[in-house]
Amino acid sequence: MRTPLLAANWKMHLTRAPAVQLARDVVAQLADATGAEAVLCPPATALDAVGRVLAGTRVLLGAQTMHWEHQGAYTGEISAPMLVDLGCRAVILGHSERRSYFGERDEEVGRKTRSAVAHDLLPIVCVGESFADRERGDTDAVVTRQVLAAVSGLARDRLGGIVIAYEPVWAIGTGRTPTGPEADRVAAVIRTLLAEHGSAEAARAVRILYGGSVKPDNIGEFLGQPEIDGALVGGASLDATGFAAMVRAAAG
Numbered sequence: 177m178r179t180p181l182l183a184a185n186w187k188m189h190l191t192r193a194p195a196v197q198l199a200r201d202v203v204a205q206l207a208d209a210t211g212a213e214a215v216l217c218p219p220a221t222a223l224d225a226v227g228r229v230l231a232g233t234r235v236l237l238g239a240q241t242m243h244w245e246h247q248g249a250y251t252g253e254i255s256a257p258m259l260v261d262l263g264c265r266a267v268i269l270g271h272s273e274r275r276s277y278f279g280e281r282d283e284e285v286g287r288k289t290r291s292a293v294a295h296d297l298l299p300i301v302c303v304g305e306s307f308a309d310r311e312r313g314d315t316d317a318v319v320t321r322q323v324l325a326a327v328s329g330l331a332r333d334r335l336g337g338i339v340i341a342y343e344p345v346w347a348i349g350t351g352r353t354p355t356g357p358e359a360d361r362v363a364a365v366i367r368t369l370l371a372e373h374g375s376a377e378a379a380r381a382v383r384i385l386y387g388g389s390v391k392p393d394n395i396g397e398f399l400g401q402p403e404i405d406g407a408l409v410g411g412a413s414l415d416a417t418g419f420a421a422m423v424r425a426a427a428g
């Protein structure tokens with residue numbers, strides 16, 4: 177009932193020409209793939225060029241971050257309407273790299289989530305514990321705090337339309353991952369939380385992704401879990417063949 181979603185986070189990689197080439201390769205390899213949604217999130221400088229490649233295809237364009245205001249004196253920032261103008265349909269919010277290197281806080285992630293929803297951009301909200309949190313047994317508390325902050329102030333009927341990516345910080349770019357059942361357990365915690373703070377219907381509809389060192393040879397472990405509806409892929413999404421294989425795996 178929930179359409180699987182595979183999101184590619186290209187991070188700060190690729191100037192326009194190689195970004196366009198990668199997008200073309202992904203589109204070509206997914207020409208006959210149905211049953212799963214794919215989103216490519218290039219760096220902001222390549223959004224326009226990649227958006228032109230994706231226009232009219234089933235692959236969606238997404239951004240990696242945005243500001244919460246729709247316009248104003250915020251030097252260097254990009255707003256939801258600006259992303260929509262470029263053809264974006266989704267936006268990654270609260271990625272752990274934004275939180276740790278750029279000081280993004282829970283409250284800001286909440287504001288951004290509300291702005292994304294208000295502008296009909298699909299927010300892919302990232303949550304996840306650090307290694308120290310996990311060692312202390314604080315995984316559920318940290319994830320709970322992050323999820324509640326992200327969805328605070330969202331109308332209950334809009335809650336089901338968001339995506340949450342559970343990305344343990346210690347698994348990002350490290351080659352280490354939790355087991356499928358471990359990730360599934362946290363996804364279930366998130367879904368229960370949304371049922372309590374939103375509605376049972378919204379909790380059933382929300383898509384929860386796993387992210388952190390996902391690759392073609394381990395994605396099956398996560399896709400096979402009942403509470404996990406896809407993946408947010410970083411490094412391995414820079415390879416068109418591998419990414420397309422993961423989308424096809426998600427499509428089942």
Ligand code: PGA
Pocket residue numbers: 185343347348349350387388389390408409410411412
């Ligand atoms: P990774 O990154 O797949 O390279 O671990 C995931 C992410 O940061 O979203």
